[in-house]
Amino acid sequence: MAANTPYDDSSDDRLLATSEAGDNSAPLTITEISQALKRTVEDRFGYVRLRGELSGVKRAASGHVYLALKDEKAVLDGVMWRSAVPRLAFQPEDGIEVVATGKLTTYPGRSKYQIVIERMEIAGEGALLALLEKTKARLEAEGLFAPERKRALPFAPRTIGVVTSPTGAVIRDILHRLEDRFPTCVIVWPVLVQGDGAARQVADAVRGFGALEPDGPVPRPDLLIVARGGGSIEDLWSFNEEIVVRAVAESPIPTISAVGHETDTTLCDYAADRRAPTPTAAAEIAVPVLRDLLATIDDLALRQRKCALRPVQLGRERFVARADRLPRLEQLLQPHAQRLDELGERLRRGLVDRAAKGREKLADLRLSPAILRGNLRDARQRLGAARLSPALVTRPVAEKRERLAALERLRLQLDPKAPLQRGYALVSAEGHPVVKSRDVAAGQALLTLEFADGTLQVVPGAAPKKAVRRPKDIPESGQPKLL
Known part of the structure; x- marks a missing residue:
């Protein structure tokens, strides 16, 4: 293998990795290459300002805000740590176009790069107005701006x-x-x-x-x-x-x-x-306005006084008008005075006429002994003609005598002491009649037996267990035995 060739083709089928002669680059770990990339990205892009639309905004329980910035062709993840969130002047929401300031870094756990946002602002007044309209529509849908929620202000x-x-x-x-x-x-x-x-x-x-x-x-x-x-x-x-x-x-x-x-x-x-x-x-x-209120109060007070005095004034006017229409006292008494004069005159003439007629009648009345004797004779004849029958007096007396005799017979029948003449006795205790034997207890006070010719005092003995009336208990005389 030539010295400038990094590896030999004949070694492709090797099982173990070995270092060749002149090869001084050791293999890097994933963490090492991730850290190297992180340093490179942070050194190159230590301060950036990005403009994009927010997407996938969510606030973690720790207080950090995770989001994504996007435009028509690319998406970049972003994070705002909890310490920077209080500096936000608005509430991040999806769809808002913002300008984010921060630094790029990588997240080795997912082999992704992202921006750590330190400050975030709305990108222009247009975006701010869009956010305003969006927030307004959402709160209006909740009914916070409903007219029926409005209350009257205190006066x-x-x-x-x-x-x-x-x-x-x-x-x-x-x-x-x-x-x-x-x-x-x-x-x-x-x-x-x-x-x-x-x-x-x-x-x-x-x-x-x-x-x-x-x-x-x-x-x-x-x-x-x-x-x-x-x-x-x-x-x-x-x-x-x-x-x-x-x-x-x-x-x-x-x-x-x-x-x-x-x-x-x-x-x-x-x-x-x-x-x-x-x-x-x-x-x-x-x-x-206090001055207006005071003026209104004064005006109301004046109207109140007018309202209070108006009925009095109207009543006075009506009273005067009606009093003027009333007749005078002389006018009211004139007919009655005239009527009194007429009646007085008629009374005087009536008395005179009555006295004249009485005088004429007395003059026509002739009283003489013969007239008086004749009147007495006529009276005697009428008295003699009246025949009085004794039956007219005796018949009512007889009827009343019979009614009185009937009442006497009824009294004798209802007399409670009448049976005493036939051998019966009246039993009483302490002045009250005794009707039943069970009403008398042993050792009770004295019983009084009243007969036709007198009374006896007896003491009752022990009451029998059962009282039975038998014919032998009654003697031939018809009177019960006294125990």
Whole structure:
């Protein structure tokens, strides 16, 4: 074999690997060649910026994010370690076009190369808007923007919670506007409104206000205002994050979203109960104008007084009108006075006429002894003509005598002592009649036996076990024996 030939063809059928003369390259292990490739790739591509579409995004339990970047012709795996994930300004999702910054490396376990992403940004405003529309459609499908979820704002909240930056012009505009319209208690929860961690702070502030106790040391607001000044879509992106949208939608306190200016719209505006075009407008929506309320109260008080006095005034007018239509006292009494005069005159004439007629009748009446004797004779004749029969008196007396005799016979029949004349006796104990033998117990008090000619006191003996009446117990006289 020539010295410059790496191997001899005649040795192809060798079973064992051997080193030839002049061969100083030992075979490499898989790990060694993998490490060499890893160093080569990392040295050559230690810093790269790649543009592509996210695919297969998943977050592991360890907190690392695994994904793939692709374009029309190629796919590159990528990983973002847990330490770099908090720096993300958006939530990675499939289909988002991004610019990823990091370094290429290899993964020997699968003989693949990949990019370790240190920073990831959305590739341009178009991609950002596409992500916004995609997130909006997904949250809208869940019903977070439904009109029936919107709640009415309190008319005059006693406490207002404001979630915004404590150093910006927004909070000063809100406080100034509230002071002019309706001074009220304001609680400011300071948060970042832009940059890393801003979305988390805003969401925590909204949930923190909702978790306050109504009667706690820090009063729970009746209304929330989430506010920020104007800016680009990137500046306002924190209020498009899903964590903020869900916090606002789930807030138990009615919320006003005042993010940006009139033309700026965020997903927080859709989730809030009311959208304000500017933070100043949010303060105007939150409270009424105190001067207008006082004027309204004065007007209502005036209307109340008018309403209270109007019935009195109308009643007075009606009373006067009706009183004018009433007749005078003289008019009411004139017919009766005339009637009284007429009746008095008729009475006078009637008495005069009555006296004249009585005088004439008395003059016509002729009283003489003959007339009186004639009247007496006529009376005697009428009395003699009246025949009185004795039966008219004796018949009712006889009927009543018969009725009285019948009652007497009935009394004698019902007299409980009548049988005593026939040999019977009346048994009583302590003044009460004894009807049955079992009603008398041995050793009881004395029994009284009443006969026709007197009474006897007896003591009852032991009661027999069974009383049997036999004919021999009755003597021929018809009277029972006394035991």
